[in-house]
Each structure stands twice: as structure tokens, then as C-alpha cells.
Amino acid sequence: GEDVEQSLFLSVREGDSSVINCTYTDSSSTYLYWYKQEPGAGLQLLTYIFSNMDMKQDQRLTVLLNKKDKHLSLRIADTQTGDSAIYFCAVLEGGGNKLTFGTGTQLKVEL
Amino acid sequence: ETGVTQSPTHLIKTRGQQVTLRCSSQSGHNTVSWYQQALGQGPQFIFQYYREEENGRGNFPPRFSGLQFPNYSSELNVNALELDDSALYLCASEGGDGYTFGSGTRLTVV
Numbered sequence: 001g002e003d004v005e006q007s008l009f010l011s012v013r014e015g016d017s018s019v020i021n022c023t024y025t026d027s028s029s030t031y032l033y034w035y036k037q038e039p040g041a042g043l044q045l046l047t048y049i050f051s052n053m054d055m056k057q058d059q060r061l062t063v064l065l066n067k068k069d070k071h072l073s074l075r076i077a078d079t080q081t082g083d084s085a086i087y088f089c090a091v092l093e094g095g096g097n098k099l100t101f102g103t104g105t106q107l108k109v110e111l
Numbered sequence: 112e113t114g115v116t117q118s119p120t121h122l123i124k125t126r127g128q129q130v131t132l133r134c135s136s137q138s139g140h141n142t143v144s145w146y147q148q149a150l151g152q153g154p155q156f157i158f159q160y161y162r163e164e165e166n167g168r169g170n171f172p173p174r175f176s177g178l179q180f181p182n183y184s185s186e187l188n189v190n191a192l193e194l195d196d197s198a199l200y201l202c203a204s205e206g207g208d209g210y211t212f213g214s215g216t217r218l219t220v221v
Contacts, residue, residue, distance in 0.1 A: 004153075031209070033209060033210065035212070041214060041215075042117075042199075042201055042212045042213055042214035042215045043154070043201060043203075043212040044212075045209050045210065045211055045212070048209045088153055088154075090153075090154075090210075097142075097144070097159045097161075097166050097167035098144075098156045098159070098167055098169065099144070099146075099154075099156060099203075099210060100156070101153030101154050101155075102153055103151075103152060103153050104152075104153055
């Protein structure tokens with residue numbers, strides 16, 4: 001089955017850019033998602049990209065997809081303390097009824 | 112504001128009991144999925160319903176079952192609760208613009 005991996009922690013200074021990386025194994029994946037989870041809360045959909053795209057930009061968020069390397073990244077520009085949370089990469093398998101999540105990257109934004 | 116609401120927000124049950132968790136999706140969202148998120152982990156797919164029929168199932172035993180109703184609400188039922196069932200249970204609906212999750216139900220089994 002699909003395997004999705006993320007690094008566990010990332011620490012950045014306020015105002016810097018953050019880049020969160022994700023790798024996956026299923027080349028037939030169709031949609032790839034980024035979710036944000038704050039302590040004790042559910043998942044907030046940040047953005048998603050279709051597998052035939054290389055890049056998607058949405059305000060401070062930029063998603064890059066390298067389909068050849070099965071690598072997805074989320075760049076947050078001008079990172080703020082309110083961006084501190086756990087970020088999950090999720091991949092929709094080909095066939096389309098199951099999201100496979102990574103273990104999440106905890107982003108800590110320091111003043 | 113999310114279009115997916117879940118109830119209750121927190122629940123404590125005793126091992127061996129049964130539990131029903133509820134989810135209300137946005138009107139027109141025919142697909143609902145349930146996920147289990149254990150502490151410190153990513154969510155794991157339990158199953159999906161499309162137009163009231165099961166449309167895929169993850170690696171969960173049959174004591175995890177579900178229902179979807181015509182009014183876009185759904186239920187997750189878990190029988191014979193085990194301590195390892197303690198987790199955050201998330202409902203997600205899909206309406207053509209990505210999977211939107213509810214805030215979840217935190218289930219504690221003691």
C-alpha cells in the first residue's frame with residue numbers, strides 16, 4: 001500500500017519561510033493534500049494539488065510537486081507564530097477513496 | 112467555518128461497551144469517510160460511504176461499522192470497545208473541492 005513520510009520537526013524564526021517536505025510511494029496518486037492541525041483540534045484543509053500540476057500558489061502557501069521523485073513540499077512565506085501546528089501531507093490513492101497520511105511535521109515558530 | 116460537524120466532542124467509555132459517533136456533512140456531499148487518529152500519529156482510514164453504500168474499507172475489524180443517511184449525516188459504530196480504540200475519530204466529506212474534516216470526537220476507553 002501507499003507509504004507517506006515526513007520529517008517530524010521543523011523550527012523557524014518568525015518572518016522566515018518554512019518548507020515542509022513529504023515523500024510518497026504510489027505513482028498513481030491523484031490528489032495530494034496539506035492539512036494543518038492545532039492542539040486538540042481537527043484537520044484544517046490548507047491546499048491541495050492535482051497530480052498533473054507542478055506548482056500551486058495560494059496566498060502565503062506554495063505547493064511544489066515533483067512527480068518523478070514522488071516528492072511534495074509546502075512552503076509558507078513570512079511564517080507567523082499562528083502557523084505553529086502539526087502539518088500533515090495526505091495522498092489520495094489512484095482509484096480515489098482513501099487518503100493516506102504522513103505522521104505529520106510539527107512546525108515551531110520562534111520569535 | 113467547517114461544513115462538517117461531529118458529536119459528541121468527547122466521550123469516555125468502558126472496555127467492552129459499544130459507542131456511536133455522529134457526523135453531519137454539507138448538503139450535496141455524497142461521500143463521507145471516517146478516520147481514526149491515535150495520539151502522535153496521522154489519521155488512518157476506517158471506511159468510506161458513497162450514497163449510503165460502503166465504498167472502501169481500511170484495515171479495521173468488523174466491529175467497526177457505519178451508516179450513511181439520505182440527509183448527509185452518518186454514524187460510526189464500534190462494538191466491544193478495546194483500550195486501543197482510544198483515539199480522535201474524524202469524519203470527512205468530499206464535495207468536489209477536497210476532503211473537509213470535522214473537529215473530531217475524542218474517545219477514551221477505560
